[in-house]
Amino acid sequence: MQRATSEKRLLTLDHSSGLARTGVLNLPHGPVRTPVFMPVGTQGSVKTIRGADLLEYGFELVLANTYHLYLRPGVRAIESVGGLHDFMGWPRGVLTDSGGFQIWSLARLRKSSDEGYSFQSHVDGSSHLLTPEKVVELQRAFGSDIAMVLDECLEQPSSRERTERSLDRTLGWARRSKAMGPSSGQALFGIVQGGTFPDLRKRAAKELCEMGFDGYAMGGLSVGEERYSTVRAVASSIEVLPETSPRYLMGVGKPDDLVDYVSMGVDMFDCVVPTRNARGGSFFVPGGHVNITNARFALDPRPVQDGCDCYACRNHSRAYLRHLFLAGEWLGPILATLHNLRYYARLMESIRKAIDRDAYHEFRQCWHETRESFDSETY
Amino acid sequence: MQRATSEKRLLTLDHSSGLARTGVLNLPHGPVRTPVFMPVGTQGSVKTIRGADLLEYGFELVLANTYHLYLRPGVRAIESVGGLHDFMGWPRGVLTDSGGFQIWSLARLRKSSDEGYSFQSHVDGSSHLLTPEKVVELQRAFGSDIAMVLDECLEQPSSRERTERSLDRTLGWARRSKAMGPSSGQALFGIVQGGTFPDLRKRAAKELCEMGFDGYAMGGLSVGEERYSTVRAVASSIEVLPETSPRYLMGVGKPDDLVDYVSMGVDMFDCVVPTRNARGGSFFVPGGHVNITNARFALDPRPVQDGCDCYACRNHSRAYLRHLFLAGEWLGPILATLHNLRYYARLMESIRKAIDRDAYHEFRQCWHETRESFDSETY
Numbered sequence: 001m002q003r004a005t006s007e008k009r010l011l012t013l014d015h016s017s018g019l020a021r022t023g024v025l026n027l028p029h030g031p032v033r034t035p036v037f038m039p040v041g042t043q044g045s046v047k048t049i050r051g052a053d054l055l056e057y058g059f060e061l062v063l064a065n066t067y068h069l070y071l072r073p074g075v076r077a078i079e080s081v082g083g084l085h086d087f088m089g090w091p092r093g094v095l096t097d098s099g100g101f102q103i104w105s106l107a108r109l110r111k112s113s114d115e116g117y118s119f120q121s122h123v124d125g126s127s128h129l130l131t132p133e134k135v136v137e138l139q140r141a142f143g144s145d146i147a148m149v150l151d152e153c154l155e156q157p158s159s160r161e162r163t164e165r166s167l168d169r170t171l172g173w174a175r176r177s178k179a180m181g182p183s184s185g186q187a188l189f190g191i192v193q194g195g196t197f198p199d200l201r202k203r204a205a206k207e208l209c210e211m212g213f214d215g216y217a218m219g220g221l222s223v224g225e226e227r228y229s230t231v232r233a234v235a236s237s238i239e240v241l242p243e244t245s246p247r248y249l250m251g252v253g254k255p256d257d258l259v260d261y262v263s264m265g266v267d268m269f270d271c272v273v274p275t276r277n278a279r280g281g282s283f284f285v286p287g288g289h290v291n292i293t294n295a296r297f298a299l300d301p302r303p304v305q306d307g308c309d310c311y312a313c314r315n316h317s318r319a320y321l322r323h324l325f326l327a328g329e330w331l332g333p334i335l336a337t338l339h340n341l342r343y344y345a346r347l348m349e350s351i352r353k354a355i356d357r358d359a360y361h362e363f364r365q366c367w368h369e370t371r372e373s374f375d376s377e378t379y
Numbered sequence: 380m381q382r383a384t385s386e387k388r389l390l391t392l393d394h395s396s397g398l399a400r401t402g403v404l405n406l407p408h409g410p411v412r413t414p415v416f417m418p419v420g421t422q423g424s425v426k427t428i429r430g431a432d433l434l435e436y437g438f439e440l441v442l443a444n445t446y447h448l449y450l451r452p453g454v455r456a457i458e459s460v461g462g463l464h465d466f467m468g469w470p471r472g473v474l475t476d477s478g479g480f481q482i483w484s485l486a487r488l489r490k491s492s493d494e495g496y497s498f499q500s501h502v503d504g505s506s507h508l509l510t511p512e513k514v515v516e517l518q519r520a521f522g523s524d525i526a527m528v529l530d531e532c533l534e535q536p537s538s539r540e541r542t543e544r545s546l547d548r549t550l551g552w553a554r555r556s557k558a559m560g561p562s563s564g565q566a567l568f569g570i571v572q573g574g575t576f577p578d579l580r581k582r583a584a585k586e587l588c589e590m591g592f593d594g595y596a597m598g599g600l601s602v603g604e605e606r607y608s609t610v611r612a613v614a615s616s617i618e619v620l621p622e623t624s625p626r627y628l629m630g631v632g633k634p635d636d637l638v639d640y641v642s643m644g645v646d647m648f649d650c651v652v653p654t655r656n657a658r659g660g661s662f663f664v665p666g667g668h669v670n671i672t673n674a675r676f677a678l679d680p681r682p683v684q685d686g687c688d689c690y691a692c693r694n695h696s697r698a699y700l701r702h703l704f705l706a707g708e709w710l711g712p713i714l715a716t717l718h719n720l721r722y723y724a725r726l727m728e729s730i731r732k733a734i735d736r737d738a739y740h741e742f743r744q745c746w747h748e749t750r751e752s753f754d755s756e757t758y
Contacts, residue, residue, distance in 0.1 A: 044702065048709040050690065073677065073702040080678035081696045089694035298452065299459035311429065315468035317460045323423065323452040330427040330709070 010187050010214050011246045011267070017360035019238075019265040022352045025061070025246060027093045027145040028185040029085060032060040034246065035262045035355075037348050038095060038270040039341055042102075043068050044088045047275050048330075048337045051090045057310070057338075058345040060092050061145070063270045066138050067099025067106070070130070071121045075141045083143035095270075096144035098135045100191075101219070101251070104153035112152055114169060132173040136180045136188070144186065148217060149177040151191040156225050163195035171207050178211045187214035189248060195220065196229040198236035205240035215246035217268075222252045231264075238265050255284060255347055259367050262351050263360060274344045278336035281325045284343040287374030292336070297322045310342035311335065389566050389593050390625045390646070396739035398617075398644040401731050404440070404625060406472045406524040407564045408464060411439040413625065414641045414734075416727050417474060417649040418720055421481075422447045423467045426654050427709075427716045430469045436689070436717075437724040439471050440524070442649045445517050446478025446485070449509070450500045454520045462522035474649075475523035476629070477514045479570075480598070483532035491531055493548060511552040515559045515567070523565065527596060528556040530570040535604050542574035550586050557590045566593035568627060574599065575608040577615035584619035594625035596647075601631045610643075617644050634663060634726055638746050641730055642739060653723045657715035660704045663722040666753030671715070676701045689721035690714065 011034070014022040025032040039046045039054060042065045046054060054062065064084060069075075081087040084094055100117070103110055107119035107128075116131035132150045139147035151170045154163060170193045177188065190208035194200030201218075208216060218237050221230045234249060241247055248268035249261050258269055274284065281292045283304045290297075292304070300318035308314075312321065312335035324332030354363035390413070393401040404411040418425045418433060421444045425433060433441065443463060448454075460466040463473055479496070482489055486498035495510035511529045518526035530549045533542060549572045556567065569587035573579030580597075587595060597616050600609045613628060620626055627647035628640050637648055653663065660672045662683045669676075671683070679697035687693075691700065691714035703711030733742035 043706045043708055044699070045706075045708045045710040048713070050710070050713070051694065052690070068706075072706055073698065077677055077698050077702060081680045081698050086680075087696070087699050087702075089696075089699065298456055301460045301465075311431070315430065317466070317468075319452065319456050319460050320423070320466050320468065323456060323466075327422045327424075327447075327451055329422055329424045330712070331424040331429070333709070334427070334429070334713070 015356045017355040017358040020262050020355045020360040022355045029093045034267040038063040040272045048334045057342045067102040094144045095146040096139045098148040098150045100151040132176045146187045149174045189215040191217045191219040192237045201233050201236040205237045216241050217248040219250045274340035278340045279333040287370040292321045310339045312339045394735045396734040396737045399734045399739040401734045408472045413646040417442040419651045427713045436721045445475050446481040473523045474525040475518045477527040477529045479530040511555045525566045528553045568594040570596045570598040571616045580615040584616045595620050596627040598629045653719035657719045658712040666749040671700045689718045691718040
């Protein structure tokens with residue numbers, strides 16, 4: 001009973017259109033409209049831009065990473081400034097990822113056991129042990145609005161047997177995380193693993209629901225597997241997850257992915273694509289993306305996207321943006337990041353509006369038509 | 380007579396305090412209060428920040444470089460967007476340096492003759508000839524508010540004979556630049572050279588005044604020579620320059636330099652120090668500067684400078700700024716640049732206020748006392 005109440009409190013569902021739904025995450029640092037895209041601020045900063053930009057562009061929730069922040073600057077530095085929000089100078093929501101994926105992909109001499117992850121820091125080679133309990137404690141010290149349990153990641157493809165063994169460990173870690181008891185004001189999300197095996201995904205979702213988390217993430221996806229495998233894994237998980245809890249698809253995605261997975265009932269996303277691609281000169285535009293360093297933009301006085309209200313499009317031409325990238329000026333990646341994040345924010349606004357007027361199917365159809373007729377060579 | 384009128388129009392003198400003076404440069408893109416510090420936007424961008432930041436922080440005039448912009452993106456790209464202001468997305472004043480110093484310090488196989496500078500581009504190795512006439516034409520195409528004549532630079536120390544020979548060439552180039560005739564709405568400044576020889580500086584100033592420019596710069600200084608030599612060269616030049624014309628000390632300087640040279644009657648400055656030092660983690664503070672990567676800032680929740688209204692000081696702690704630099708986050712240099720530029724803008728405001736109330740001597744005394752009692756180890 002208590003669980004149902006706490007779930008209700010975290011997510012207020014609003015409208016639905018097919019399986020897609022809008023709602024509000026009620027977090028200590030203010031309400032967050034869903035479906036939501038979280039810009040990635042791994043080390044406590046969304047690369048190249050300021051908190052004021054994120055606020056202005058409509059973001060209400062950002063992601064930071066426990067593994068990174070634990071290693072540098074360390075929990076003491078963050079506590080000395082009064083927690084992660086004050087440390088980052090960011091007044092709205094923060095979700096901290098547990099760092100399972102980052103230990104797996106970045107740390108040296110990584111060794112996973114039932115106890116947790118032992119590894120050497122990629123920053124200075126120092127030795128560490130992160131247990132599920134320690135990871136929850138760290139996130140409590142950070143004071144993030146949403147904490148994630150530690151999970152074990154797995155290279156893809158992996159055999160069913162190996163995936164099942166890893167899933168058992170991940171579920172054991174989740175159970176221990178949950179056993180830490182509730183933390184006032186911080187939600188705790190479980191993470192559904194199970195590779196590309198639909199029945200393992202279902203089993204994972206079912207067991208996590210029995211433990212009773214405030215929300216449920218789907219992890220270990222979009223890491224190189226075929227798209228239909230991802231879709232099937234997401235569908236299998238959502239089938240089991242409670243309707244009233246937020247569903248978070250980790251590390252996803254490109255604009256197409258957001259449009260598609262929202263239609264399956266996903267509420268939350270994070271991805272480095274808008275920011276990382278920006279730093280390479282790639283600007284998202286309706287229907288696709290263009291690389292601004294292309295020679296045909298050299299004398300082009302138009303903004304990257306007509307009608308876009310981002311700082312770059314309001315103030316600068318394609319010719320200037322191209323020049324900044326070719327000249328290696330810092331401002332190029334900065335302006336591209338502003339544009340791409342605003343593009344994502346507007347996309348999420350459009351998605352929510354389409355759901356609210358129960359026209360999500362039409363919205364998605366129109367999206368893919370625009371996508372198919374897009375030609376980056378003539379944009 | 381015509382000259383005197385045009386000079387009056389460009390600079391309206393306001394108050395004076397000793398030799399220091401306040402005034403207003405009346406430029407096509409709006410009035411500029413002097414003494415003025417110009418942030419350096421060599422390639423058409425003040426590194427790491429946006430035009431909106433410069434406007435917000437009180438800057439009215441920025442510097443761009445003809446040599447760099449001529450090589451990349453080239454005059455056609457700038458014209459295609461409607462000139463340098465629209466290209467940069469910057470609505471206020473732009474002064475373009477001629478590029479004499481940059482050809483001298485950056486270009487390959489540089490060869491100076493009476494005709495001009497022949498050289499190979501540092502960008503792509505292509506061969507170029509820049510004559511005094513071509514440099515004026517380029518700046519007219521750019522549409523900058525203030526253009527600079529091409530001058531020859533000289534390594535320091537150089538013999539009197541070599542300096543005199545070089546000065547003759549620079550004066551010849553200035554005469555040819557002036558002979559191009561007036562350009563509507565664009566001021567043209569002569570550049571006083573003459574190394575560290577006071578009599579050569581005086582001769583240069585005198586001859587340039589006879590040619591009749593809209594303003595006068597002092598070049599080839601602060602390039603490694605002893606400080607008393609710089610001071611003497613500036614004093615010798617100013618002695619000859621007309622009181623009614625703007626005086627611009629090129630490439631200077633640190634905060635101390637601004638305070639000192641204003642007291643000698645200099646009106647305009649530019650320097651990479653606030654922006655370049657920022658990217659290395661150095662923040663200017665009252666009395667000196669601190670490097671934010673210092674270990675003692677690791678747990679320091681205070682802003683870099685109490686009472687500073689820059690974005691960094693309003694939103695972030697020393698601990699966070701240090702973390703950004705150590706973690707290699709883009710936001711570190713961005714926030715440091717904002718701080719240092721706001722520091723410079725506030726310094727120039729204080730300087731102008733002190734002159735306006737005829738208390739510049741006291742202001743400068745107080746400045747140097749604060750400077751002497753500053754201890755970066757305990758700040």
